[in-house]
Amino acid sequence: MLLKRFNRTQRLYHLFLMVTFLIQAGTGFSRLFITTDFGRTLSGLFGGYETAIVIHFWVGVLMMVGFVVHSIYLISKINWQHPIKSILGPDSLVPNLDDAQHLYQRILWTIGLDSPPKVDRWAYWEKFDYWAVYWGLPLLAITGIMLKFPLLTTLVLPGWVLNILALLHRAEAILAASYIFIVHFFIGHLRPTCFPMNEAMFSGSVHLEEALKEKPAWVERLKKEGKFEYAMAKAPARWYRVLYFIFGYSALGFGLYILINGIVYGRYIQLH
Amino acid sequence: MAYIGAVGLLIGLFSLFIVPSGPPLAQQEVTSKIYRYRERVATGYYEGYEVSPRRQRALVPVPSVRRGLFPYGSASAMVRIRARLPDSHQGLKFYYRTTCIECHPQEARNIHSVRAGITCRQCHGPEPIAAINHYYSAMSPIRRHAYVCAKCHEGANAAFAGFYVHEPAGTALSTRESFPVLFYTSWGMLLLLLGTLAFFVPHSFMVGLRELFENKSLQNLIKERISPRLKRMKDGAFSIIQRVMAGLRKFFEKKKAAENEAEDAP
Numbered sequence: 001m002l003l004k005r006f007n008r009t010q011r012l013y014h015l016f017l018m019v020t021f022l023i024q025a026g027t028g029f030s031r032l033f034i035t036t037d038f039g040r041t042l043s044g045l046f047g048g049y050e051t052a053i054v055i056h057f058w059v060g061v062l063m064m065v066g067f068v069v070h071s072i073y074l075i076s077k078i079n080w081q082h083p084i085k086s087i088l089g090p091d092s093l094v095p096n097l098d099d100a101q102h103l104y105q106r107i108l109w110t111i112g113l114d115s116p117p118k119v120d121r122w123a124y125w126e127k128f129d130y131w132a133v134y135w136g137l138p139l140l141a142i143t144g145i146m147l148k149f150p151l152l153t154t155l156v157l158p159g160w161v162l163n164i165l166a167l168l169h170r171a172e173a174i175l176a177a178s179y180i181f182i183v184h185f186f187i188g189h190l191r192p193t194c195f196p197m198n199e200a201m202f203s204g205s206v207h208l209e210e211a212l213k214e215k216p217a218w219v220e221r222l223k224k225e226g227k228f229e230y231a232m233a234k235a236p237a238r239w240y241r242v243l244y245f246i247f248g249y250s251a252l253g254f255g256l257y258i259l260i261n262g263i264v265y266g267r268y269i270q271l272h
Numbered sequence: 273m274a275y276i277g278a279v280g281l282l283i284g285l286f287s288l289f290i291v292p293s294g295p296p297l298a299q300q301e302v303t304s305k306i307y308r309y310r311e312r313v314a315t316g317y318y319e320g321y322e323v324s325p326r327r328q329r330a331l332v333p334v335p336s337v338r339r340g341l342f343p344y345g346s347a348s349a350m351v352r353i354r355a356r357l358p359d360s361h362q363g364l365k366f367y368y369r370t371t372c373i374e375c376h377p378q379e380a381r382n383i384h385s386v387r388a389g390i391t392c393r394q395c396h397g398p399e400p401i402a403a404i405n406h407y408y409s410a411m412s413p414i415r416r417h418a419y420v421c422a423k424c425h426e427g428a429n430a431a432f433a434g435f436y437v438h439e440p441a442g443t444a445l446s447t448r449e450s451f452p453v454l455f456y457t458s459w460g461m462l463l464l465l466l467g468t469l470a471f472f473v474p475h476s477f478m479v480g481l482r483e484l485f486e487n488k489s490l491q492n493l494i495k496e497r498i499s500p501r502l503k504r505m506k507d508g509a510f511s512i513i514q515r516v517m518a519g520l521r522k523f524f525e526k527k528k529a530a531e532n533e534a535e536d537a538p
Contacts, residue, residue, distance in 0.1 A: 035386055110478035125472075150435075151427050159434025164457055167442060171461035175468065183472040191476070192483040192490070270386045271439070 001208040003219070004233040005200045013070055014201050017133070020063045022254055025177050027056040029258055032170065036268045038261040057148055064141045090120040090221065093131070099124035120217040129184060136176050143169040174262075181259040185252055202244035205233035358408065359400030382438050395420050395437075 006014075027046050033039025034049055046052040079086035087094055101117070103124050108114035122130075143165045146153045150162055188198045193210065200206045211219050222228045236244075354360045361367050372392040373380040384390040393401075395411070402409035410419035417433035425432065440447045442458030484490060 106479070107475070110475075110482045112482075125475075128472075151425070151429070151432060154429055154432040154434075157431070159431050160436055160451070160453070162435045163439050163451070164453055167454065167457055168461065171458070171465065175461070175465045178465065179468060179472070182469065183476055186476045186480065191480045192487050270381055271383065 002203075002205040002233040002235060003208055003211050003222075004204060004231045005206050005211075006204045008204070009073065011201060011204055013066070013073075016066050017063075018251055020059050020066065021176075021180070022251060023059045024056060024063070025173070025258055026254070027052040027059070028173055029177070029262060031056070032173075032269060033262070033265055035270045036265040038265045042258075042261075057144075060141060060144050063137065067137050067141070090122075090217070093122055093127050095124065095127050095131075099127060116213075118217040118220075119215050120221065121215060123215070125187065129187075132176070132179060136172055139172050140169060140176075143172075177255075177258065177262070181255040185255060189248075189252060197245060197248050199236070199241070199244070202248065203236035203241070205236070354403055356405050357403045358406050360403035360406075361401060379438050384437055 023046075026042060030039050030043035030046055030052050031049060034043060043049050043052050046055055086092065088096055098120070102119055105114050105117040109116045146165050147162065147169060153162065153165075188194060188201075189196065191198075193214065206214075208219070219228075222231055364370075380392075384395070385392075397410055402411065404411045404413075406412060410416070413430070413433065417428045417430045421428035421433045436451065436454075440450055440454070442454050443462060444455075447455040447458075
């Protein structure tokens with residue numbers, strides 16, 4: 001029995017973010033590490049030092065368009081008859097007090113002092129994932145655009161701001177990449193309940209047993225609201241499963257390639 | 273009087289020997305040939321204009337700078353305010369034998385040099401290298417953007433020239449004095465990164481570990497496959513040890529018996 005978790009639009013957003021994020025990480029880190037063998041190899045994938053920045057800029061523009069479209073989608077999803085209830089409700093990704101309680105309970109559960117928390121549709125770690133990207137993307141976009149046009153930036157701001165902008169862009173990129181390649185990949189692939197891969201974001205559905213274990217409050221709520229029958233989903237086609245397994249593992253491999261080489265070659269960046 | 277001609281010849285030869293051996297009036301190249309060759313191979317740039325003003329000193333007089341046979345030594349030269357001299361390296365001993373990065377190793381590590389392969393003199397100019405704050409220097413903040421930055425960054429304005437090319441290490445303590453915004457931003461971002469990872473890495477790991485122990489199939493696997501195998505291995509190891517011990521005991525008993533027999537013999 002499969003339970004529907006993500007619709008086609010949401011999965012498309014994730015796919016879009018995956019592809020653009022990996023391209024941005026590849027081009028960006030190829031330029032950051034250009035003084036090392038790793039950076040030179042990586043920049044070879046993207047046509048060299050000069051071409052990488054062109055790709056980086058235009059994919060960044062594409063990401064910003066995606067961000068705006070996604071924000072409009074978010075606003076359209078608010079139930080305007082009950083805006084506060086809809087924004088703070090269990091179907092929303094906005095953090096609430098329950099999340100703090102779940103976090104506390106889950107930490108106790110890991111050391112065997114409590115039962116697992118009754119998580120609703122979105123767990124606190126999923127909300128963190130979401131908002132980390134949501135504030136990181138505009139920060140990278142704004143600093144990136146200002147660095148792309150330094151002459152226009154310095155028409156209004158002093159020159160040392162460029163140093164700060166470069167630092168912010170770099171540091172936020174490293175933060176985002178290390179979070180995604182360590183924590184997000186661990187949660188999505190290596191966690192025993194998800195191993196070898198959490199398919200929900202590609203197939204759009206989760207197994208009922210898994211949902212009952214991970215998100216018991218959500219299943220309960222669906223049953224209570226009479227939506228349970230409507231939330232049933234079909235199993236994904238075999239060819240599609242094969243396709244997204246290959247795709248997911250390619251993304252994982254690329255991410256780990258950047259992460260490991262980034263750690264190994266980190267000390268040879270020579271920035272200042 | 274033939275020797276007068278010989279003396280004249282000697283004087284002529286002597287003057288021929290002396291005149292070309294002195295420093296030429298033209299400017300002389302500064303650094304050693306080996307260093308220049310190395311730099312050329314490493315960067316692909318040849319600093320053709322890297323020459324020193326041997327005879328032609330800067331025409332701008334410098335207050336309280338002594339010239340002549342005994343200029344001040346390198347130690348006292350260090351304490352002069354060099355940021356205002358027309359020749360910022362004036363009076364340094366053995367200056368012609370040194371290179372920029374021998375005295376300024378930190379300054380060589382900047383984005384312009386490391387990434388774009390730009391050499392010191394492409395911005396700081398040829399000898400004499402005027403001090404940053406000297407009024408007529410191309411690097412003077414009042415005209416740096418036009419004379420230096422705009423060579424590559426077309427349309428650079430004065431604020432643009434305020435970019436720190438020789439950016440200090442963001443997390444270094446000395447940066448708190450020289451560039452406090454950079455210092456606090458770097459530490460802020462570093463702590464954000466470390467904080468996020470310090471929370472989420474152990475958190476995910478603990479959750480993963482806990483799920484591993486709650487996994488039914490894994491428990492079955494351990495109970496049905498791994499535990500018996502471990503037990504068999506343990507028993508096997510024990511039996512080997514027991515056999516070895518038994519063998520040793522037998523061996524020593526035999527030896528003792530033989531010794532006893534040997535003692536009993538005489």
